[in-house]
Amino acid sequence: MGGFSYKDVYVEDGKRVLEVNILPEKYCNFDCIFCPIGRSENKVDTQKAFDEYESSLIELAKMIENTKAELIFINSKGEAFVNDKIGEIIDFIKGKGLHVRLLSNGYLLGRDEYIKIANKCDEVVGEIKVITEEDFRKVQRPIEGYTLEEYISNMVSFNKQYKGKFIFEITIIKGYNDDEESIQKIKNIIKEISPNKIIITRMEDERFKKKLGITDERFEEISNVLLNIS
Template sequence: MMKRDYRYIFGPVSSWRLGASLGIDLLSQERKICNFDCLYCQLGGTQAPTRKRRLYVSTDKVLAEIDELPDVAIDTITFSGRGEPTLAQNLGETILAVRAIRREPVAVLTNASLMGREDVHEELRCADIVIAKLDASSQAIFQIVNRPAPGIGFGDVVTGLKKFRADYGGKLALQIMFIRENRDAAQQIAGIAEGMCPNEIQINTPLRPCRESPLSPEVVGGIVRYFHAFRTVSVYECERPSVLSLSPEETLRRRGKVV
């Protein structure tokens, strides 16, 4: 594989359902840019939670790096990175620009906090796949597990997700991270998910180093049973694809391994 320092694109993306995925990080700052402070975040704590969308990395810079990509097999192109991608105000513009020059499906990993905003809703509709976080069944569990910035309510997140599903024709997956603090809410979360008609439910537990311990395969297996009405995959069952190795240090940075 080539030796080149990419700053805004990376691979592999730390998602187990996207195959060999090229990551795009429109935030790409030393510190995480997020409006949540999830207990299990592999990037560590959120130092300055922000709800404001702004420009961090220009679309041109991303396109310039994609332009220099060698000929490697890529299954998907995924917007993720060091924080919440919808906080980048050029998300929609960059999705469209990437789609104009690449043939791979475009995915976005989001915590769903801003889906209720009209601009974010419209921008996410440009993606082929949206993988949205849903770790809670109530405001109380939302506060414990996701620790959102002030002003972000669980009810608004649920409403935003349902509204998005109603006019989104692409693949919507709900990714649910189960830890000790929300494992007993699995049945209620499954009930809320029904109103969103997701194409897929991804049951996760933190297998990478973070502040939380993973649930065992047996406990996760019990949780999966509550989601029998959906097409459901769990992190313990899925196949690991062979990965695209691109700029290893930048990939590790997005997993909180390099500061």
């Protein structure tokens, strides 16, 4: 099974954005308990070949033409780096004169082969959801041997050499990173990574919102703190 899938095109900052998922099902190096896609049956951090590559590129070209997209956002079911053709897919899009934004959870941005691929992109999104080693192992359930310290370090080192726009997405989760001590830790992580843009999100999926969601007031408080770091 292969093939890409798409979301409806939308406008962001005056540009028409087309989101494309380049994985046929979920392949990820994490297995987060609150992932809206569900469990990671394929927990991997090495690349894999998928079927229907050539026909998927033809379809992508048609989607770009039909939607008049100006920015292609590779936002996949899991970790997009797992697709062994990701570099070629990015080159294909760039060859059409379009900007590319890549979403990765960010852990693999410490490996040379993935750094090279990410450097092709105009924008790279990395993310963080919990801020203790214990929660990282318990809640995000990464591949054995992963650490939160290395996770952050990989994004720090990547952004130091990256020439594009690094976007850092932080998800605020009730009971995990919404207290004052956690917010201070997140502030320190932001300073370390020094992203070009920060996005603050929270649990919006109805399956997790009641237990892990935070109030509008608290979300606004935290957002104001994290978006205004001097």
